């Protein structure tokens with residue numbers, strides 16, 4: 001049994017932080033950030049709110065779009081690397097906040113920027129096996145809480161947000177054709193947080209070394225992102241015996257404008273067929289694809305019958321692609 005997205009939703013914090021705002025606290029400039037990344041501004045979550053608040057709002061929005069009540073959801077799969085607490089899963093808090101069916105399943109998937117596609121693949125498998133009929137798939141991040149505000153090489157890149165979709169069984173020709181998931185743990189330290197886990201529990205000394213924050217080898221991630229996102233996209237097309245000419249829209253992970261351009265070039269698909277919103281939100285990791293999808297659906301950019309190619313790469317390194325007939 002194939003699955004289909006029957007509703008999309010999103011939630012973005014109200015507070016906008018522009019590049020000019022960052023110029024006040026960091027040795028950086030609007031020109032550098034725009035030229036190297038394409039980001040103009042990002043959203044930052046209010047301090048009294050947590051990841052599950054954003055996720056529940058996006059989930060509610062997706063349920064509304066799908067025409068269902070949250071209590072009809074029988075499974076929540078949530079991609080994040082910024083959970084409310086180390087455990088339990090943020091999905092459990094979202095289930096409670098949404099009033100989704102108690103007794104249904106709820107858990108998190110940790111695959112960084114590929115988290116939404118990993119979660120989508122897992123949810124699709126559940127629907128395919130008939131385990132669940134209404135699965136809420138969420139990508140959500142509050143990256144502002146894990147990025148070092150003093151580190152200009154990462155602080156300018158990321159933002160907060162949430163996107164969600166409701167998946168349901170589909171008998172017809174539309175729906176999710178495939179998901180392809182990949183990882184290479186050789187590069188696990190290319191993008192990671194060194195402290196706070198069992199390997200290096202947080203201590204006063206570790207906090208002094210700022211080990212609670214993201215560390216990134218930007219160049220390495222950049223090269224892998226271009227190569228692997230393009231390769232994953234090609235694998236998705238080949239597996240479905242489709243070609244780049246069949247693709248109406250590519251929805252790439254919104255990491256960096258230059259990465260998107262390089263992927264477009266490798267795939268030989270015009271940039272005008274790429275959905276890009278990273279100028280407004282920065283890199284929201286696992287939230288980036290469902291936010292972009294939800295905006296494209298609501299604006300009418302995506303039409304019935306369109307073939308959508310989704311690709312992402314992030315920490316792990318983990319990367320993935322999905323092909324959807326809308």
Ligand SMILES: CC(C)(COP(=O)(O)OP(=O)(O)OC[C@H]1O[C@@H](n2cnc3c(N)ncnc32)[C@H](O)[C@@H]1OP(=O)(O)O)[C@@H](O)C(=O)NCCC(=O)NCCS
Nearest residue numbers: 028029032036113152153156218219221222255256313314
């Ligand atoms: C991070 C990234 C934008 C840096 O761009 P880059 O062109 O590789 O720049 P470099 O890291 O070589 O740095 C170039 C210079 O700019 C400086 N710089 C870095 N961040 C800066 C900032 N925010 N403002 C101003 N200067 C900055 C560097 O210190 C360096 O200075 P130096 O030449 O004096 O040493 C780029 O590597 C990238 O996008 N990587 C992928 C990151 C990503 O998408 N991660 C998430 C994936 S899910």
